[in-house]
Amino acid sequence: MQLGADLVSRLQRARRVVVFTGAGVSAESGIPTFRDRQSGLWCNCDAQALATPEAFERDAALVWGWYEWRRSFVAASEPNAAHRAIAALQGRVAQLTLITQNVDDLHERAGSAAVLHLHGHIGRPYCSACRSEHALPPAATSTSDGGGRLPPPRCSRCGGRVRPGVVWFGEALPALEWEQAVAAARGCDVFLCVGTSSVVEPAAGLTRAAIAAAAATIQVNIERTWLDELVTLNLRGPAGTILPELLAAVWPDTR
Numbered sequence: 001m002q003l004g005a006d007l008v009s010r011l012q013r014a015r016r017v018v019v020f021t022g023a024g025v026s027a028e029s030g031i032p033t034f035r036d037r038q039s040g041l042w043c044n045c046d047a048q049a050l051a052t053p054e055a056f057e058r059d060a061a062l063v064w065g066w067y068e069w070r071r072s073f074v075a076a077s078e079p080n081a082a083h084r085a086i087a088a089l090q091g092r093v094a095q096l097t098l099i100t101q102n103v104d105d106l107h108e109r110a111g112s113a114a115v116l117h118l119h120g121h122i123g124r125p126y127c128s129a130c131r132s133e134h135a136l137p138p139a140a141t142s143t144s145d146g147g148g149r150l151p152p153p154r155c156s157r158c159g160g161r162v163r164p165g166v167v168w169f170g171e172a173l174p175a176l177e178w179e180q181a182v183a184a185a186r187g188c189d190v191f192l193c194v195g196t197s198s199v200v201e202p203a204a205g206l207t208r209a210a211i212a213a214a215a216a217t218i219q220v221n222i223e224r225t226w227l228d229e230l231v232t233l234n235l236r237g238p239a240g241t242i243l244p245e246l247l248a249a250v251w252p253d254t255r
């Protein structure tokens, strides 16, 4: 990997590093991203149209079934080399903040601690009436059609309708996580933006905040994004290949 001596030394000297991830990081684990067509496998639906409070109001069984289908992908998946490289980075820099838009737990399963989940967790549904957490049985690990439409369970406390524990379009991000993410992006020396199309706000604003704060910004993606011209460096290719190469080039002792 050709990085240039200046950038390598800047990365090696960095004390505060932010890694900001999107669905592309989990793609190599077999979890469909949002803007590919795989959401059409069983319902021919647009993922963005399903991830809204209005969709759940209109057709709760369709939305719940879709999230159960995605949960089955997560249960059947293992962390990949990108998740592992990010976890390994933890021991190499003084302060690492990991911010993800992903609702899976693959960063945690790879060994990352204190992950800021901006868009919630697929495995932590809660009651839409009283907001109590609702324990789910282990997901079926089939990656087929996930059973299609499925009525959501009822809350054992109040009988309200249980909803997925994710943040939908039009909903506020969890306040504490967002505050911590913004502070980390504004205060970092290096910002790695990995496997995200950066089209969903306000999360995409984190990279802009790091650019404004004059951090070294590195984007890892298999495709171009609108950030290509704005970041310090674009590393084109799958995160599971690029991140281990980046670590080997900058922090050769990383395990």
Ligand code: OAD
Pocket (backbone or CB within 6 Å): 021, 022, 023, 024, 025, 027, 028, 033, 034, 035, 036, 047, 048, 051, 101, 102, 119, 167, 168, 169, 194, 195, 196, 197, 198, 199, 200, 220, 221, 222, 223, 225, 237, 238, 239, 240
């Ligand atoms: P997207 O599906 O929008 O984008 C995935 C990005 O990952 C694309 O830019 C791909 O080019 C890239 N990609 C795919 N495979 C990759 C790989 N192996 N290595 C590196 N890059 C790869 O997913 P997000 O950007 O995460 O929000 O989407 C952001 C949010 O929009 C999601 O959290 C979700 C969604 O709608 C909500 O549900 C609120």
